[in-house]
Amino acid sequence: xxxxxxxxxxxxxxxxxxxxxxxxxxxxxxxxxxxxxxxxxxxxxxxxxxxxxxxxxxxxxxxxxxxxxxxxxxxxxxxxxxxxxxxxxxxxxxxxxxxxxxxxxxxxxxxxxxxxxxxxxxxxxxxxxxxxxxxxxxxxxxxxxxxxxxxxxxxxxxxxxxxxxxxxxxxxxxxxxxxxxxxxxxxxxxxxxxxxxxxx
Ligand SMILES: [Mn+2]
Numbered sequence: 407x408x409x410x411x412x413x414x415x416x417x418x419x420x421x422x423x424x425x426x427x428x429x430x431x432x433x434x435x436x437x438x439x440x441x442x443x444x445x446x447x448x449x450x451x452x453x454x455x456x457x458x459x460x461x462x463x464x465x466x467x468x469x470x471x472x473x474x475x476x477x478x479x480x481x482x483x484x485x486x487x488x489x490x491x492x493x494x495x496x497x498x499x500x501x502x503x504x505x506x507x508x509x510x511x512x513x514x515x516x517x518x519x520x521x522x523x524x525x526x527x528x529x530x531x532x533x534x535x536x537x538x539x540x541x542x543x544x545x546x547x548x549x550x551x552x553x554x555x556x557x558x559x560x561x562x563x564x565x566x567x568x569x570x571x572x573x574x575x576x577x578x579x580x581x582x583x584x585x586x587x588x589x590x591x592x593x594x595x596x597x598x599x600x601x602x603x604x605x606x
């Protein structure tokens with residue numbers, strides 16, 4: 407569990423769980439905040455176990471090293487890094503604080519949902535497929551966001567109903583939202599990664 411620092415612009419609550427207890431999780435994620443931006447990646451390696459983990463962690467390495475680049479460039483670099491791996495599905499987004507703009511790109515079934523303070527929920531759609539080094543063109547979506555927006559990024563180890571999404575996005579903070587999810591119960595369907603954040 408990572409708990410966000412109150413001094414940061416984005417308060418995060420993240421958790422992961424393996425499908426089989428004690429086994430390696432095929433999902434990987436990273437978050438990074440600088441004075442100018444916040445960036446977040448969730449990758450789910452195809453299949454399970456070490457080979458899945460190997461694929462998803464390659465994407466994380468790229469974004470950890472090159473997080474100052476734009477989302478489109480990073481998606482291309484992740485794709486190249488995934489050549490000769492199992493492949494992975496990826497969701498990557500970056501919020502630019504001063505502009506209050508968000509760049510988003512998703513390939514495959516990692517969901518991203520963001521709310522505005524007025525309660526409106528935005529569910530940007532990802533492209534189907536996965537990354538494994540084949541040439542691809544990445545469509546990056548640009549969204550405006552407002553302060554106090556909450557978001558959820560989650561792999562297919564969780565299925566959220568629309569009332570779950572509302573409960574999470576209306577929670578006072580990400581830690582309370584995570585508690586809600588844990589209390590509601592999370593059936594063990596796959597490796598799981600869930601990141602809930604609030605942009606202050
Ligand atoms: Mn999965």
